[in-house]
Amino acid sequence: MTPQSTNSIGLTGSPEPAVVLPQPGSSGIRRRICDTTGLPICLDAQLFIRINAVLAIVCLLIGGIGAILLALTRWQTIHLLRVDWFYRILTLHGLNMLIFWILFIEVAILYFVSTSLLKVQLFSRKVAWVSVIMMFVGAVMVNVTILVGKADVTMTSYLPLLAHPAFYLGIILVAVGTLIAVYNYFATIYVAKRDKTYEGSVPLVVFGATAAAIIAVVTLLHGAVVMVPTFLHSLGWIAQPDPMWYRLIWWGLGHQSQQVNVCAMVSVWYFLGTMTTGARPINEAVCRSAFVLYILFINLASAHHLLVDPGVGSTWKIWNTSYAMYLAVLASMIHGFTVPASVEVSMRAKGYTKGLFAWLTNAPWKNPGFSGFFLSLLIFGFIGGITGVTLGTQQINIIAHNTMRIPGHFHATVVGGTTLAFMGLIYYVVPLIFRRDYIFKPLARIQPYLFATGIMMLSLGMSFAGSMGVSRRSWDIDGAGSIYGPAAHLMLGVAGIGGILAFLGLLTFVLLTVGTVLFGRSNVGRKMDDWGTPKPLVAKVAAASEHQSTRGTMVLAIIFLISFAVYYFANWKALADVWPVR
Known part of the structure; x- marks a missing residue:
């Protein structure tokens, strides 16, 4: 990797003695300069980035093991788990993959962007210790409670299903620990602003991370409102909260937590675009406005989980899943254009100007950081985004609610989108934070493709099976007789094969990362090994690169819109077939 401008993101750490550098308004901070990016690295932040990253990988592995067990159970031909263990592992998988793995890595991202990009010390080591200890203890409590069979309630844990009090207390600890980390982040930004450690507006990646942190605060407050009374009820201290109230407030936690992921994921897209191709946002004002829309x-878009609930009115449902949701979708579409457009502008400025897609075909596809983020963008947009908007439409939701189309959608967004982007990020975090170059680089180069292929097969298999009526969260679809045709079983087989490939990709990633941290070659005192960056074809890279053509990205956007229109109207046709007019 060649050094990029300091507007990019670098992640480093070092066992060597700290260098104390002056900072306005203070006597100095403990930090070092990244050998690769030239960015300052706060050594206090570095410690907690490492700790949170390690815990994130552990949760990713636990969730991944749960995923393969579930995939081989829903594949009716194999049907691996007993019914009790199916719901036990479903609970374990959901919380580790959708909550714990992502929260730990997002806390690491917050600590980095607030200290390195703003050139400031982490606000408080003590606060960071309190945060990570609470999150760790809470995650352990939840996982142990699940595995001993005291919390077979799935991730949503809808009342009147009731788990052991330790389950709810663990979730509360993780939520409060995360909220404390977010406080540390905001306090660090305040110190940077007070001491004027940066000029002008905060960098775009910091802006995106701040949007994620703001949404996280609202999300965690919803969690406190719903989980504290449920915890007290599990102790027998208060009466059971109303189940409809629980569902309404829980989705303020459940859906919004995934939108924290979206903000963090988009920020990672911008980061990796810069680090791998030298891309810079083509219009920062537009990009920032999209984060504001999030x-x-x-939060209003979370209503699509409640479209068949009688506890809320039709007017509220229609407003939140039409006009309000479309504004949130608009934000994703803006980023979905500006990110690849910035890559196109950068590549064309380097001389890759032939035709519509020379910039794309000559991109560094052998760099797992680039392939991870770009495949994440494609899967999130073309599969997760298109299905999400469609399933969020009230009328269409009637024929899709509680079918496998729903997990087919969010596996494309949270796994194919967020997790794959974070994997691409970690291919830079480990060399720069842990200061070890990756082992078995040829294997690392193919890992994003293996994982992405598996997730696409898993998501599409689930979605098509759901279109044939196969329900989600069901242990056995043939228990009352064979009511599904061979096509539904074929799609479950496709999902099962995809689950196997995705798990192999995940396991490869974990083994490579852990092996590198333990046995990788040290890069202390030098730049990290080059994953592969595109070489300029011209003697002088165009200075006014933001004015270069983005016609290739425009064609991709048109293909996306056509794909969306076809899928959307196909769903209206399927709805019309339910109530035929004769």
Whole structure:
């Protein structure tokens, strides 16, 4: 990797003695300069980035093991787990993959962007210790409670299903620990602003991370409102909260937590675009406005989980899943254009100008950081985004609710989108934070493709099976007789094969990462090994690169819109077939 401008993101750490550098308004901070990016690295932040990253990988592995067990159970031909263990592992998988793995890595991202990009010390080591200890203890409590059979309630844990009090207390500890980390982040930004450690507006990646942190605060407050009374009820201290109230407030936690992921994921896209191709946002004002749309409207979009619930009215449902949701979707579409457009502008400025897609075909596809983020963008947009908007439409939701189309959608967004992007990020985190170059680089180069292929097969298999009526969260679809045709079983087989490939990709990633941290070659005192960056074809890279053509990205956007229109109207046709007019 060649050094990029300091507007990019670098992640480093070092066992060597700290260098104390001056900072306005203070006597100095403990930090070092990244050998690769030239960015300052706060050594206090570095410690907690490492700790949170390690815990994130552990949770990813636990969730991944749960995923393969579930995939081989829903594949009716294999049907691996007993019914009790199916729901036990379903609970374990959901919480580790959707909550714990992502929260730990997002806390690491917050600590990095607030200290390195703003050139400031982490606000408080003590606060960071309290945060990570609470999150760790909470995650352990939840996982142990699940595995001993005291919390077979799935991730949503809808009342009147009731788990052991330790389950709810563990979730509360993780939520409060995360909230404390977010406080540390905001306090660090305040110190940077007070001491004027940066000029002008905060970098775009910091802006995106701040949007994620703001949404996280609202999300965690919903969690406190719903989990504290449920915890007290599990102790027998208060009466059972109303189940409809629980569902309404829980989705303020459940859906919004995934939108924290979206903000963090998009920030990682911008980061990796810069680090792998030298891309810079083509219009920062537009990009920032899209993050603001997330803050204002993403919570309203969570209504699509409640479209068949009688506890809320039709007017509320229609407003939140039409006008309000479309504004949140608009934000994703803006980023979905500006990220590849920035890559196109950068590549064309380097001389890759032939035709519509020379910039794309000559991109560094052998770099797992680039392939991870770009495949993440494609899967999130073309599969997760298109299905999400469609399933969020009230009328269409009637024929899709509680079918496997729903997990087919969010596996494309959270796994194919967020997790794959974070994997691409970690291919830079480990060399720069742990200061070890990756082992078995040829294997690392193919890992994103293996994982992405598996997730696409898994998601599409689930979605098509759901279109044939196969329900989600069901242990056995043939228990009352064979009511599904061979096509549904074929799609479950496709999902099962995809689950196997995705698990192999995940396991490869974990083994490579752990092996590198333990046995990788040290890069202390030098730049990290080059994953592969595109070489300029021209003697002088165009200075006004932001004015270069983005016609290739425009064609991709048109293909996306056509794909969306076809899928959307196909669903209206399927709805019309339910109530035929004769």
